[in-house]
Amino acid sequence: MTTLIQHGTIISAVGRRAGDVLIDGESIVAVLAPGQAEAMGIAADRIIDATDKYVVPGGVDVHTHMQLPFGGTEASDTFETGTNAAAWGGVTTIVDFAVQRTGESVIDTLAEWHDKAAGNCSIDYAFHQIIGGVDDESLKAMTYLVENEGVTSFKMFMAYPGVFYSDDGQILRAMQNAAESGAMIMMHAENGIAIDVLVAQALARGETDPRFHSLTRPAELESEATHRAIQLSKVAGNVPLYIVHMSASEALEEVAAARHAGLNVFGETCPQYLYLSLEDQLAQPGFEGAKWVCSTPLRTKHAHHQSDLWKGLRMNELAIVSTDHCPFCFKDQKELGLGNFAAIPNGIGGVEHRMELIYQGVVNGEISLERWVETCSTTPARMFGLDKKGVIEPGADADILVWDPNGHTRIGIDDKHHMNMDHSAYEGFEIDGKVDTVLSRGMVVVENDTFTGAKGHGRYVKRGLSSYLQ
């Protein structure tokens, strides 16, 4: 089966041009100049008309948590509902996290996550491994995963003592291991020991509302942890270090300084930190703000975090926008923290809206079209060794988003919303553009406002080492 996506403007990380994309089966076989297909007598089985539309590589979201057991409950999107919602948002690959805790076998937990995902995804997926318990066995398993399982990145936590937390010595050992194998260390950089003291003090004062979630996780404790992680990565032999879900200007400065020094240190942010704030969302009256409890937290709009994060994206201080998609329903899930903000499950759902929200950054003049593609598709793929993703070129997987810049999207529970959540973190947001058609390895999964994908079409992708290193 051949497909020709015709008459569109193809956007890559480095430029744009008019042209057609020829697909054979699951792969892109040619990128043709306008009129070339006709001149060559190519008669494709299926034509997709992209006149006045952008043709971009499908989105790659390298930070999702489908079905994550967390905070006394489980993230509400399954691999099925979550990948369907991702497809609705122009995303064609996710990288989710298998979770190992102290005392558990890394290899067994990876197998457990494979069981959750296999046969259920409508788009391709890969895994990072969370290492929550560093010991001789888990260190050995890290090397095994890199060499045999296509898992080449490991997330560690400086936050959540007693849950996922690793101390500095454990982090150093894991970093040394990754430096040997060539793997990437991903870091949740917040000083969880200090945060727990602030949380206990706030609760003792009767400060129980959701907004105290942010007030007990100050920016200083994000930047301190970011600084410490960078120093440890140097001591470990300059292991590649990727700081996840960055929300604070002060932490961004640490990454920028490390990058300026030539280190393989990379930053990631998420739409929630670019658009949402402590005052406008988290501090809403009553318990409403629980919808926006996530970590790192939403920050005050009276500093300049959001503008600095956008600038960081322009300057490549931040390389990637992911979502940290970790959805919980308000009813029964967020409500676990009624009367105690520390018991609210941490997480925001957004896998469906990243391409839309970051495109709005293009409309608003924050970043270029090319940078949209680069931060949401091309760099995520290169950073995490997804060799056939994130580009429109011969040999790449035919993962494509046809985007309509003249369309319009209203996000909201009664508008565009396909995630398994009873609310939207972006309720009422208006986007000056629209997902038109989405292809996953040549299969049309969204067109004409209809999901046409199939459960089980999505395959596990074994990843190589990062090809983004300096």
Ligand code: DUC
């Ligand atoms: N932060 C969240 O908000 N949810 C999942 C885990 C995390 O680090």
Ligand code: ZN
């Ligand atoms: Zn995290």
Ligand code: ZN
């Ligand atoms: Zn996360």
